[in-house]
Structures are given as structure tokens and as C-alpha cells.
Amino acid sequence: MxxxxxxxxxxxxxxxxxxxxxxxxxxxxxxxxxxxxxxxxxxxxxxxxxxxxxxxxxxxxxxxxxxxxxxxxxxxxxxxxxxxxxxxxxxxxxxxxxxxxxxxxxxxxxxxxxxxxxxxxxxxxxxxxxxxxxxxxxxQERHDEAVLDRHVWVEDLRDGMSMLGVIGPSVEVHGVHDRLTRQGKAIKAVDRAARREAAERAAAGATPTDAGASFGLDEPGESCGTNGGDKTESAVWFDERTLDQIRTDLLLDMLLTSSPAVDPTGGAVEGGLGAIRAHVQVTVPATTLAGTTTGGAELDGKCAVDPETAKILAGNVPSFDRVFLDPITGAVLAVDRRFVTAEQKRYLVARDIRCRFPGCRRPARDCDMDHREDWALGGKTDVDNVGAFCRRHHAMKQAAGWTVVQEPGGRLRFTAPSGLEYTDDPPPRVVFLPNPPPPGAEPADEVVAPF
Known part of the structure; x- marks a missing residue:
């Protein structure tokens, strides 16, 4: 059946x-x-x-x-x-x-x-x-056709993790995996040598100093000290990562920081492709940055971000867009700066999170800011008449006969060419309250927001 x-x-x-x-x-x-x-x-x-x-x-x-x-x-x-x-x-x-x-x-x-x-x-x-x-x-004929379908994609998982996938020619893909494996084994070999050296010093009654392998924790020649203490008395640190973990760290590090061997931009891009850096939009509750809650950070409206990573990202950005939410409903009330264009877009990106066509997850920052009522026909350029639509659905709405009416609170009411109606609301917000102090604890000092 x-x-x-x-x-x-x-x-x-x-x-x-x-x-x-x-x-x-x-x-x-x-x-x-x-x-x-x-x-x-x-x-x-x-x-x-x-x-x-x-x-x-x-x-x-x-x-x-x-x-x-x-x-x-x-x-x-x-x-x-x-x-x-x-x-x-x-x-x-x-x-x-x-x-x-x-x-x-x-x-x-x-x-x-x-x-x-x-x-x-x-x-x-x-x-x-x-x-x-x-x-x-x-x-050979089939391979020449299949190679045209090479692509890369991202799939969001749970607990602040995501999967990066790639489909490409077998030789190159296996070559990438082999190189990562060789690099990972080289790191493991250095770590084993450091362990042997530390064991030999321990057997001879020596005090461990600079032994151990580190991964970007200290400058060359320094051991892993803690809290600025005397490095000569620090404990030996060894690389406890598995080969899979090392391969992943190497891959992400090279993709985020290295330059391609061949750069076809020909100087048209200042600094070349190696100067281009990854951009993501992260929404972080002020209570998470202040340490009074332990959740709520979100990447592009798609997946959760762990609090430590959120704090690191927040500490390295030149400025914040503060988003004020209703403490009861979680609805977006305002964004710090606004005037027609850039500030309105910040508000709409914060409110809409993703393309507003039902079911679409394209991040709002990558979308067109589309007028519900056409500007050429007198529609106003304000947040009550503008919202995020990805290029695909923006074009379809205009060319395929879909109509959209915006209602209070950001709700959109779509009418399809068939005459049936559908609604889409801005993504719901979860408001995180400060964690209660443990029983018997002294009243904590007032927490000041970091901005």
C-alpha cells in the first residue's frame, strides 16, 4: 500500500x-x-x-x-x-x-x-x-560530461557543526585526501618524537620545559604556559587530536587562509584571490556575550553557533548591528542606525533572516530588497513595503504572476497564479533569559553589556 x-x-x-x-x-x-x-x-x-x-x-x-x-x-x-x-x-x-x-x-x-x-x-x-x-x-565521453557537474555544498548539522561536501574529478579529490593524510601523519610523527623526548628527560630526572607539540598556541620556542606564569614550569602539552581531526583542521585552515596556485583575476582584484576572506552573518544575544546565558547564537539563520566561537567572532568585528527585540514576543523592534538604504537593509536582514518566499532558506544578506508594491507605481521604500527575496524568487514573483501583500508584523500573504493563498511570517525568535544563580550564591555584580 x-x-x-x-x-x-x-x-x-x-x-x-x-x-x-x-x-x-x-x-x-x-x-x-x-x-x-x-x-x-x-x-x-x-x-x-x-x-x-x-x-x-x-x-x-x-x-x-x-x-x-x-x-x-x-x-x-x-x-x-x-x-x-x-x-x-x-x-x-x-x-x-x-x-x-x-x-x-x-x-x-x-x-x-x-x-x-x-x-x-x-x-x-x-x-x-x-x-x-x-x-x-x-x-572518457561520460567523464567529460560528468565533470561539468562538479560543485561544492554545505549541509548544516546539529550542535553548531556543518558538513562541507565537494564533487569533483576522482584524481583531484583523492589527491586532496592523500595530501591531508600525509600532512596529518607528519604532525603525528612530530608529536610522537616530542613524547619520546619528554619520556627520556623524565627518565633522566630532568624538568620538562619546551617539550611537546602545539597547534598555534604559543610562539616558536615557547612552551604552553598558562595565565602568564613561568613557562619553565609549565606542563608538557601533546597533540591529542585524531588523524581525522587533524585532517579537518588542516583543510579548513588552508581553505580560509591560503591563496590558489593559479589566480585568473590577473590583478583585477586588489591582492588577488588570496585577499578575499569569508563573510558570515552571526546573530548573538547580548546575554551570551555577557556570559549570563549560554545559547542563542545563530549563523545566517541556518544553524546554531557555540558561545565561545560567537565571542571570538564578536571580538574581531569592527562594529555591531544591535537588534532590539520585544522581550515577550521576540519581534524585531529596531536596529541601531537607519536611513533609507543601508540601515533599512540591516533592519530587514535582522527581521527576515532569509528569503521570505515560503520554504526558501537563502540568507537575507544575499537577497534583493524587494518592494511589495512596485516603487515605480508609488510604493514606498520603507520596512513595511520592502523585504528580502532571493534573485530566483524575486524574478519568479515578477514574471510568473504571483502577488504579495505585506501585513502588520512582517507577515506576507502570497496569491499564486492558481488563486490559492499562502502566508509567510518572519522567523520566530527565542529569547534567552539570564541563568539563575546557584542556591546560596552571593548576589552577582551588575552585568554591563560589552557595547
Missing amino acids: IAAAEAELARTHADAFALAQEQTSRLRDASTREREMPLRSMAAELAVDARVSDRTLQSQLFEAHRTVTQFGASWEAWREGRLSRAHVRVIVDAGADLSDDSVRGAYEAEVLAYAETTSAGRVRPFAEQVAEKHNPKSM
């Missing part, structure tokens, strides 16, 4: 994709952007209703259409419960490059017979081998 329901949903998505293609075919002499709008708008409305990203839904529409129209036998087996969604995804992914209908049919028939007897994980290597056998393109 579950398989049948999932298969029918896929067919509904395939029908929606086909309808969007039909709408696109009616456009005459339209630009590339305009020809994308029927599918974008279709995916956007379905995504709002399903509460997922419209990019995700657009990919689902495409995959469903490809499955139903090009791998019909697999879809039928799925609908009848002989295969799961995971099986079908493996079959479609492995056979995606087979463009000839007869070749694809022969591949699908051969894989289906095996897929119905085992797990999806076991089907994948078999399907890839069968696809290789039937594929008329050589490995």
Missing part, C-alpha cells in the same frame, strides 16, 4: 511536470528566464503546500517525470509493491545516461529481474555494471 501510494504521487508529479512543459511550449520568442517560469511557479506552489523547498520539489517533478516516462516498467513494479522507492531510484540513476529507448529497455529488464530479489544497496553495483555494458558512450 505504501509503495502504491508513493508511485501514484510520483505519477502526479510527472503529470505536473508535463503540464508545465505544455505551458512552456506555448511561449513564443521568450527569454530563457521566462521559459523557466511555468515549471518554477508550478514547483513553488506545490512546495509551499508540501512545506519543502521549491528547488527540492522541482527536482522531484523532474525525477518523477523521467521515471514514469522513461522507466515505465520500474514504475509499474513500484506501484505493484514488487520494488521500493529506493530500488527505483537506483535503477533510474544508473540508467540515466542511456538515451536510446531500446537500449534503456534492455537494461531495465535485466536489472529488474535481479532487483526484485534483493535490497536496493545490492542492486546499485549490479545496475551500474549492466548500464556500463549497454552504454554506447565511452568512459
Whole structure:
């Protein structure tokens, strides 16, 4: 029953994709952007209703259409419960490059017979081998096409952590991993030598001084002293990181500080690519900076940041944007500086956090500040008529017939081309109260905010 329901949903998505293609075919002499709008708008409305990203839904529409129209036998087996969604995804992914209908049919028939007897994980290597056998393109031709899809992405995890992923040519990716491994092993070798030296001095009754390996803690030739104490009496420090931890630290350090070996900017950028530094927007409650609470820091409205990192970042920025919140509701009340343009944008970035189209997570700082009521038609440039829209949804709203009305408190009411309405509110705020003092503790001195 579950398989049948999932298969029918896929067919509904395939029908929606086909309808969007039909709408696109009616456009005459339209630009590339305009020809994308029927599918974008279709995916956007379905995504709002399903509460997922419209990019995700657009990919689902495409995959469903490809499955139903090009791998019909697999879809039928799925609908009848002989295969799961995971099986079908493996079959479609492995056979995606087979463009000839007869070749694809022969591949699908051969894989289906095996897929119905085992797990999806076991089907994948078999399907890839069968696809290789039937594929008329050589490995070199397929690699030349696949390398065009190289990309980097970020996935936010829990507890202030994120994952950086990269898809690129195998030789370069394995080379990066091998270099990091060699560098990590070199650091471990230095640490082992320092441990042996310390053990030998200890056996001889010597006092440890400068032994041990450090990672950016002290200047060369200095041991790891604490609180400005006598370094000759400091304890020996050793590198307790695992090889995985060292590889990660090396990778992040080199990506954030090093310059590319080849810089194609040709001097057009002052200082070259190596002079470009990473920029992120971090929201930190004043109570976290003051040490009276231990949470609340947030990166680009996407993921949490640990308090120590938040304090380090705050200590190295040239200025703050103070955001005043209602202590009860958490609604944004004001930002320190404002005049039309820069200050209003600071307020809107603080209020909206991300693109205001339902389901989109593009940071507001990377978005267009879009007028709800067109400025050319008399709309005012104030925070009650302007908000963050990413370039994708800004263009779609203008070209695909979506209308937006802004209500008090920043709520947006969207009307889709279908006539259905959807609402989007600014991200909710969590207000962190100071931690109560432990029982029996003396009253603490008044805490002064660091700005």
C-alpha cells in the first residue's frame, strides 16, 4: 500500500511536470528566464503546500517525470509493491545516461529481474555494471560530461557543526585526501618524537620545559604556559587530536587562509584571490556575550553557533548591528542606525533572516530588497513595503504572476497564479533569559553589556 501510494504521487508529479512543459511550449520568442517560469511557479506552489523547498520539489517533478516516462516498467513494479522507492531510484540513476529507448529497455529488464530479489544497496553495483555494458558512450565521453557537474555544498548539522561536501574529478579529490593524510601523519610523527623526548628527560630526572607539540598556541620556542606564569614550569602539552581531526583542521585552515596556485583575476582584484576572506552573518544575544546565558547564537539563520566561537567572532568585528527585540514576543523592534538604504537593509536582514518566499532558506544578506508594491507605481521604500527575496524568487514573483501583500508584523500573504493563498511570517525568535544563580550564591555584580 505504501509503495502504491508513493508511485501514484510520483505519477502526479510527472503529470505536473508535463503540464508545465505544455505551458512552456506555448511561449513564443521568450527569454530563457521566462521559459523557466511555468515549471518554477508550478514547483513553488506545490512546495509551499508540501512545506519543502521549491528547488527540492522541482527536482522531484523532474525525477518523477523521467521515471514514469522513461522507466515505465520500474514504475509499474513500484506501484505493484514488487520494488521500493529506493530500488527505483537506483535503477533510474544508473540508467540515466542511456538515451536510446531500446537500449534503456534492455537494461531495465535485466536489472529488474535481479532487483526484485534483493535490497536496493545490492542492486546499485549490479545496475551500474549492466548500464556500463549497454552504454554506447565511452568512459572518457561520460567523464567529460560528468565533470561539468562538479560543485561544492554545505549541509548544516546539529550542535553548531556543518558538513562541507565537494564533487569533483576522482584524481583531484583523492589527491586532496592523500595530501591531508600525509600532512596529518607528519604532525603525528612530530608529536610522537616530542613524547619520546619528554619520556627520556623524565627518565633522566630532568624538568620538562619546551617539550611537546602545539597547534598555534604559543610562539616558536615557547612552551604552553598558562595565565602568564613561568613557562619553565609549565606542563608538557601533546597533540591529542585524531588523524581525522587533524585532517579537518588542516583543510579548513588552508581553505580560509591560503591563496590558489593559479589566480585568473590577473590583478583585477586588489591582492588577488588570496585577499578575499569569508563573510558570515552571526546573530548573538547580548546575554551570551555577557556570559549570563549560554545559547542563542545563530549563523545566517541556518544553524546554531557555540558561545565561545560567537565571542571570538564578536571580538574581531569592527562594529555591531544591535537588534532590539520585544522581550515577550521576540519581534524585531529596531536596529541601531537607519536611513533609507543601508540601515533599512540591516533592519530587514535582522527581521527576515532569509528569503521570505515560503520554504526558501537563502540568507537575507544575499537577497534583493524587494518592494511589495512596485516603487515605480508609488510604493514606498520603507520596512513595511520592502523585504528580502532571493534573485530566483524575486524574478519568479515578477514574471510568473504571483502577488504579495505585506501585513502588520512582517507577515506576507502570497496569491499564486492558481488563486490559492499562502502566508509567510518572519522567523520566530527565542529569547534567552539570564541563568539563575546557584542556591546560596552571593548576589552577582551588575552585568554591563560589552557595547
